[in-house]
Amino acid sequence: MKVKKGFRLRDVCGEKIIVADGIANIDFSRIISMNESAAYLWKHIEDGSDFTAETLTKLLLDEYEIDEATAKADSETLMAMWKEAGIVED
Amino acid sequence: MNYETRKMANEVFLPQVVQLLNEGHTVTLPLRGRSMRPFLEDGRDKALLEAIKEPPQVGDAVLAEISKGHFVLHRIVKIDGEAVTLRGDGNLGTENCRLEDIRARATAFYRKGREKADSTKGLKWRIYSWWWTRLLPVRRYLLFVLHPHIPQRFLLNKK
Numbered sequence: 204m205k206v207k208k209g210f211r212l213r214d215v216c217g218e219k220i221i222v223a224d225g226i227a228n229i230d231f232s233r234i235i236s237m238n239e240s241a242a243y244l245w246k247h248i249e250d251g252s253d254f255t256a257e258t259l260t261k262l263l264l265d266e267y268e269i270d271e272a273t274a275k276a277d278s279e280t281l282m283a284m285w286k287e288a289g290i291v292e293d
Numbered sequence: 294m295n296y297e298t299r300k301m302a303n304e305v306f307l308p309q310v311v312q313l314l315n316e317g318h319t320v321t322l323p324l325r326g327r328s329m330r331p332f333l334e335d336g337r338d339k340a341l342l343e344a345i346k347e348p349p350q351v352g353d354a355v356l357a358e359i360s361k362g363h364f365v366l367h368r369i370v371k372i373d374g375e376a377v378t379l380r381g382d383g384n385l386g387t388e389n390c391r392l393e394d395i396r397a398r399a400t401a402f403y404r405k406g407r408e409k410a411d412s413t414k415g416l417k418w419r420i421y422s423w424w425w426t427r428l429l430p431v432r433r434y435l436l437f438v439l440h441p442h443i444p445q446r447f448l449l450n451k452k
Contacts (some may be wrong), residue, residue, distance in 0.1 A: 215309045216301050222313070229313055230321040232339050236299070 204282065205253050210290050212237065212245050219245075221290055235288050240267065241281060256282055304362035311396045313357075314344040314357060321403070328353070328367065328381030331439045332402070332421055339403040340366060341410055347376070349395050352422055354413065356397040359390045366399060370426070383423055 209225040219242040221235040227252070237245060247262055250253045260279035264271060285291040310320050320342045327335050330392075346394070349355055349369055356366050356371055357379055365388060371378035377395065380387045401410035411417050428435060 216305045218299065222318075227317075228319045228321055228341070230324045231310070233296075250357060287302070 204255065204286075204291050204293055206245075206248055207253050207290055207292050208251065210249075212242055212249060221288075235290060240277075242280065244278075303364055305366045305451045307356070307396075308362075309360075310342070314342060314397050317344075319343045319400075320397075324366065326385045327440075328434065329363065330383030332418075332425070333404070337405065340399045341403070342397040343400050345395055345398055348372060349361040349392065349398065352426070354399040355379070356399070357388075357390050357395045359388045359394065364396070368422075368426070369395075385437060 206257065207223075209223050210221055211224060212219055212243070213222045214220075218234075218241075219237045221237070222229055228270055232284075243266060244259050256275065256278045259281065260274045263269065263274040263278060267274070282291070308319055310322065313320055322340050322342060323336070324333055324338050324340055326444055333340075340354075345355075346440065349372070353369050354366060355369055356364055357377070358364050359379070365379060365381065367379040367381040367384070369377055370380045370387065372392070375392050377390050377392055378387050379390065379441050399413060401412045401415075403410045413419075425432075
């Protein structure tokens with residue numbers, strides 16, 4: 204899986220939001236924002252490199268003191284949410 | 294997916310919106326405040342904004358920074374050289390700014406939760422605008438009829 208081309212994380216007033224360069228209109232009534240840990244993961248895959256749930260799990264384990272099962276579950280949930288939001292693709 | 298509403302302070306949020314506009318994006322912005330009644334309602338409607346390309350004209354609804362960090366989305370009622378007078382449709386008073394303080398133009402409005410926007414070039418907005426601006430002498434009464442509000446001090450059975 205990888206990040207769709209042009210989707211970038213931007214900081215607007217302390218909110219980490221996803222803005223697509225290629226998309227003309229930015230709709231602030233339905234914006235995708237990320238919390239700190241999601242933003243951390245996004246930063247590592249934003250360049251468009253291929254990633255899996257294992258990639259994210261490893262990144263989480265590197266940065267946060269959590270057990271592997273939690274990290275894996277969170278990674279899978281997050282990937283599903285990103286996919287539903289249409290910001291990543293196979 | 295989790296949805297939640299975040300409110301941000303205008304003076305920090307809107308400059309960033311202006312930056313996105315200047316980068317060539319258009320921006321859909323949920324509206325706050327009652328100053329563009331009766332067409333636009335607080336918390337219900339959204340405006341589609343774009344950066345200024347052609348010179349603003351009387352009648353345009355624009356986003357203007359009327360003083361440092363203080364933005365309004367109001368209608369231009371007069372342009373005299375560089376001096377611009379604005380008045381919200383739901384207001385009686387005016388604001389003044391310079392042409393250079395106008396940051397964006399509203400090109401359409403999403404109203405009442407509809408997916409389709411009413412363009413400011415469309416017939417509905419133009420007819421509404423024609424009537425509403427000409428009814429200014431009686432606006433005070435129209436606003437009262439449309440949005441009755443009786444100040445507490447005039448109510449008799451106060452608790």
